[in-house]
Amino acid sequence: MSAVAIAPLAEPVPRTAIVLLGTGVVGRALLTLLGTPAARSLRLVGAANSRRQHVLADGVTPGEVAERLAKAREGRDNLPLLAALDAASATRKVVVDATACAIEASRHAEWLAAGYHVVTANKALAGGHLSGWRALQSATAGGAVYGDAATVGAGLPVLSTLRRLRHCGDSLLTLEGVFSGSLSWLFNQYDGSRPFSSLLRDARRLGFTEPDPRSDLSGEDVARKLLIIARNAGFALGSDEVEVESLVPEALRGVDTKAFLDRLDELDEPLRERHAQARANGKVLRYLARLNQRGRARVGLVEVGHDHPASRLSGTDNQFALTTTRYHATPLVIQGPGAGPEITAQALLGDVLAL
Numbered sequence: 120m121s122a123v124a125i126a127p128l129a130e131p132v133p134r135t136a137i138v139l140l141g142t143g144v145v146g147r148a149l150l151t152l153l154g155t156p157a158a159r160s161l162r163l164v165g166a167a168n169s170r171r172q173h174v175l176a177d178g179v180t181p182g183e184v185a186e187r188l189a190k191a192r193e194g195r196d197n198l199p200l201l202a203a204l205d206a207a208s209a210t211r212k213v214v215v216d217a218t219a220c221a222i223e224a225s226r227h228a229e230w231l232a233a234g235y236h237v238v239t240a241n242k243a244l245a246g247g248h249l250s251g252w253r254a255l256q257s258a259t260a261g262g263a264v265y266g267d268a269a270t271v272g273a274g275l276p277v278l279s280t281l282r283r284l285r286h287c288g289d290s291l292l293t294l295e296g297v298f299s300g301s302l303s304w305l306f307n308q309y310d311g312s313r314p315f316s317s318l319l320r321d322a323r324r325l326g327f328t329e330p331d332p333r334s335d336l337s338g339e340d341v342a343r344k345l346l347i348i349a350r351n352a353g354f355a356l357g358s359d360e361v362e363v364e365s366l367v368p369e370a371l372r373g374v375d376t377k378a379f380l381d382r383l384d385e386l387d388e389p390l391r392e393r394h395a396q397a398r399a400n401g402k403v404l405r406y407l408a409r410l411n412q413r414g415r416a417r418v419g420l421v422e423v424g425h426d427h428p429a430s431r432l433s434g435t436d437n438q439f440a441l442t443t444t445r446y447h448a449t450p451l452v453i454q455g456p457g458a459g460p461e462i463t464a465q466a467l468l469g470d471v472l473a474l
């Protein structure tokens with residue numbers, strides 16, 4: 120019997136090629152998922168942090184990205200990353216943005232208009248100025264897809280549900296909820312028995328807040344999420360139309376991070392008073408985002424009764440209560456973990472795979 124020569128299998132052409140911007144907490148979690156069978160139809164052709172990048176149109180092994188970046192000589196320039204997407208001969212070309220960089224976000228519309236799909240955890244464009252949101256709408260008219268599940272609720276099915284309802288002719292009337300994992304945790308814990316600053320130190324140590332907790336306490340991140348949901352629901356809200364109550368005292372807004380962390384105690388007295396007032400009214404404090412039927416949007420501290428859904432949250436859970444023309448008597452409530460690298464990365468992967 121003569122031996123049959125078996126030709127080596129040609130490397131299959133990937134259906135989807137991706138580049139990853141951002142290899143921080145979320146980016147690293149995504150790289151782990153890219154090494155799993157769920158991502159076998161994807162080929163990573165480049166990755167970048169804020170200083171360096173590694174590009175290889177034939178494919179970069181996700182597990183080797185950190186090492187490659189550490190050794191990389193190439194400084195940051197998006198053109199070679201986009202060129203690697205073009206050279207991969209894939210059916211779909213995707214830029215995944217796992218940064219919080221406003222400059223990268225400002226390029227999303229340009230990439231979409233050039234035919235690249237964009238999948239993002241970065242809220243800066245969709246939750247920024249209305250002009251940016253409008254640019255996104257025009258850029259997706261050509262068929263490129265904007266995957267934004269990770270921008271709200273770390274991938275809880277909020278935006279997809281809203282779109283599905285609208286597709287069926289339903290419309291959002293009001294929206295209310297807790298959109299920040301760190302603020303959820305802080306006010307779920309805060310019962311007046313410990314100073315707020317002491318809880319905040321714990322939250323920071325546990326990784327629930329940003330390194331500078333003012334990013335959470337300012338309410339700006341919550342406001343961006345409210346804008347993203349409201350705009351997806353058809354409310355053309357400008358970023359200056361959200362009333363934002365910051366929990367950072369005026370005197371601590373301009374100081375550097377170290378000085379802020381040294382002076383955390385200055386948060387305590389105003390919040391102790393708010394808590395005592397709420398307790399006297401038989402209520403608890405929650406940091407809520409609200410959009411009413413006239414499009415008035417506000418994020419800030421609210422006293423809620425013990426029968427309010429937000430009063431029963433635990434951990435870092437987020438909650439989104441949507442009242443629509445058809446979910447009218449009681450709202451549709453979406454609730455669950457609203458922060459965390461693994462679930463956020465999964466939301467990114469889900470958006471890429473859905474293309």
Ligand SMILES: NC(=O)c1ccc[n+]([C@@H]2O[C@H](COP(=O)([O-])OP(=O)(O)OC[C@H]3O[C@@H](n4cnc5c(N)ncnc54)[C@H](OP(=O)(O)O)[C@@H]3O)[C@@H](O)[C@H]2O)c1
Pocket residue numbers: 140141142143144145146167168169170195217218219220222223240241242269270273457458459460463
């Ligand atoms: N962490 C969560 O649970 C969570 C949940 C939902 C959404 N998000 C969103 O996900 C995004 C990433 O969050 P993260 O927690 O992973 O932040 P992170 O740990 O601070 O990582 C950010 C990464 O972005 C990189 N970066 C900054 N500018 C860049 C640029 N111009 N080009 C390429 N890379 C750049 C940074 O580079 P260096 O390493 O060089 O600094 C870093 O690797 C943010 O928009 C955040 O709001 C996070």
